[in-house]
Amino acid sequence: MADTVVANASPLIFLSRAGHLPLLHHFAGRVLVPRPVADEIRLKGGEDVTARAISETSWMEVVPAPTIPEEISQWGLGPGEAAVLAIAAANPGMEAVIDDLAGRKCAAHLGIPVRGTLGIVLAAKRRGLIPQAQVVIEDMLRSGLYLSRPVLHEALRRVDEEPR
Numbered sequence: 001m002a003d004t005v006v007a008n009a010s011p012l013i014f015l016s017r018a019g020h021l022p023l024l025h026h027f028a029g030r031v032l033v034p035r036p037v038a039d040e041i042r043l044k045g046g047e048d049v050t051a052r053a054i055s056e057t058s059w060m061e062v063v064p065a066p067t068i069p070e071e072i073s074q075w076g077l078g079p080g081e082a083a084v085l086a087i088a089a090a091n092p093g094m095e096a097v098i099d100d101l102a103g104r105k106c107a108a109h110l111g112i113p114v115r116g117t118l119g120i121v122l123a124a125k126r127r128g129l130i131p132q133a134q135v136v137i138e139d140m141l142r143s144g145l146y147l148s149r150p151v152l153h154e155a156l157r158r159v160d161e162e163p164r
């Protein structure tokens with residue numbers, strides 16, 4: 001388990017809406033949520049499950065937005081993605097939990113370890129934390145996550161599950 005990861009909005013939203021946010025805690029004792037990410041989530045209102053989780057979950061911590069280095073700002077990312085990557089870049093080895101493709105490409109370019117929502121679920125299956133990845137993924141699909149069928153099937157094959 002990593003000590004600390006920094007998370008963007010979509011992984012927090014999909015995992016919390018589907019009732020699987022605790023999976024993230026299995027990968028890090030502490031999850032940093034940059035203020036721009038928290039603000040984006042809180043726009044949904046105080047009764048939103050993710051907004052409540054940010055406020056009520058002891059292992060998640062809202063942190064100030066850092067200054068965004070030029071090598072990140074030139075990618076044209078949103079404020080949340082940029083803040084996530086700036087925090088991870090300032091803390092070598094810290095993993096960024098982000099789904100946005102441009103953000104993931106920026107992370108790869110800068111050598112920042114990155115994992116997405118689907119990666120959290122697949123790793124949880126490999127570690128024996130969940131019996132079936134497909135059940136968790138289907139919960140997230142019902143909660144608004146989009147995955148093409150080919151991506152879903154390939155992901156399930158990677159953890160030795162047959163797509164239903």
